[in-house]
Amino acid sequence: MTDFSGVVPALARALANRGYETLTPVQQSMLDPALARSDALVSAQTGSGKTVAFGLAMAPTLLDEAERFGPAAAPLAMVIAPTRELALQVRRELEWLYAETSAVIASCVGGMDIRSERRALERGAHIVVGTPGRICDHIRREALDLSALKVVVLDEADEMLDLGFREDLEFILESAPDDRRTLMFSATVPAAIARLAKQYQRDAVRIATQSETRQHGDIEYRALLVSPSDREHAIFNVLRYYEAPMAIVFCSTRAAVNHLTARFNNRNVSVVALSGELSQNERNHALQSLRDGRARVCIATDVAARGIDLPGLDLVIHADLPTNPETLLHRSGRTGRAGRKGICTLIVPANQRRKAERLLESARVTATWANAPSADEVQRRDDERLLADPVFAEDVREEEEALVRTLVESHGADRLAAAFVRLYCDRHSAPEELTEVPLDARGPRVRTGEAGSAPRRDYGSSAWFSLSVGRRQNAEPRWLIPMLCRVGNLSKAEIGAIRMQANETFVEIAASHADAFLSALGRNRTLERGITVRSLDGAPDLSRRADTRFPGGRSGGRFAGDRSETAHSYGERSTATRKRRDFYEASAGPASAAPKKHRARSEDGKASSKPFRKKEKPASPKGSENLT
Structure with missing residues (x-):
């Protein structure tokens, strides 16, 4: 078994069963013995394994050298996340990580049945994961007892402040015991986060694991210059060019999400929409269809830019330019996670090139400027994928020999090949013709x-x-x-x-x-x-x-x-x-x-x-x- 030095044994076995061979830098930094009982302010880029990191960090405090938890009563740990999706994702991660410790994990998130959550809290839980608003509701209704709390984790703290949860966070932290550990995880540490840490943490250890000079080293950024009238066609050609098993397209508004979803459905692309107007059940179904492979493309607003983990997501497309560098990084961070490679493309209308350049410069990201894939380029990639299809490497099975011989004798090799090509092409919609935009063209x-x-x-x-x-x-x-x-x-x-x-x-x-x-x-x-x-x-x-x-x-x-x-x-x-x-x-x-x-x-x-x-x-x- 792989040796994870410094990890609680039950959690080390869970990591090995999950297929972990090494830990990411942020996970390794949380195992420092000097941090065992201390508060921490951690900044790390998205996709660096922060959930497992704070799961490992709080285990010694919760288990106190024991192998398993005792009977569940008042919660010992609380994890606060900005969105429902992220909170439910954190719960799933902690469930497998603490599987051998008999931990009872409850969730308290908006959009779910509050009565079911209250009954779960009455039965007892070791760890509670939730969103700020719903946790505040349970505290005010006296359904959530914080008297035994040992650890509080704030995940994506900068996003929670951006969403206006400061007062809720202050209420929760002031309701928790003074001798608790407080772990703050944030992609960036602006002045507001520093003030919050100073107010509610005691001698916090500052940990920065992200590169100060280069963001998202595992992501290839491409800025694709297009004519403003070809924006939608360019997005479709990018999807066709890469044919990623899973991709996400970010739009700035719900109306844009609905419009693109309808257009791509008409082009026979299996898409799902993800925006704030959907119910929690609809959002869960959309994400599950992506994980199951029933849908290949997710068209979303920035509600999905934080914390959503989609294994196998290889392609991110910015249909609308982000409004700030932070949004760019958090959108792009859905791919290239935990050592995987990913591609991020920005669709840049020619009249917004300078805005895109300033955005990339502010985010300290280097992008390759190019034109969007043309119809001919998409067709060439289709031909390459066809010739490399694994079906040609398989031998003719015994039960197929008679039919294959009959087809060859009846139609000949050329007709059979042409029929195969047509069947292969019919699975995809034809790419769009684009107006070529000179890469060196700059408006005055x-x-x-x-x-x-x-x-x-x-x-x-x-x-x-x-x-x-x-x-x-x-x-x-x-x-x-x-x-x-x-x-x-x-x-x-x-x-x-x-x-x-x-x-x-x-x-x-x-x-x-x-x-x-x-x-x-x-x-x-x-x-x-x-x-x-x-x-x-x-x-x-x-x-x-x-x-x-x-x-x-x-x-x-x-x-x-x-x-x-x-x-x-x-x-x-x-x-x-x-x-x-x-x-x-x-x-x-x-x-x-x-x-x-x-x-x-x-x-x-x-x-x-x-x-x-x-x-x-x-x-x-x-x-x-x-x-x-």
């Missing part, structure tokens, strides 16, 4: 110094122009740029920065095209609907507010042809209003393309291209009093 960075600024390009030399329209006239680059290209004979590549002010807009144009631009405008230097263009001597000075008067009757930010500063009559204002309306309808295009905030809605609910203007409150008559 957007300068954020000025509102409404356009992508900035380097020209070497450029010329600046001032346009007689600004923010107060609801001007936006989305319709200014097409107008400049159309009237000024420019392309987008020749338009640089756009600096929008209240009543005017500064535009940078490549110097090589500046003269041609002015010539296209004509002698009046106008674009459309009275917008005039003025050449500047250099880059605009944005440190002071511009107060420029334009030719053609424009002053103070009003369009040429609008009412002048001295026009006050209602009729003149109406004329100006119509002209502004006509200008926006001509410039912004159809109502569907105009900015939503500048569109009103008519009584029948249809969008109107008329710009929104706030009604002015009528002034009170002079000398009137406001009576209340």
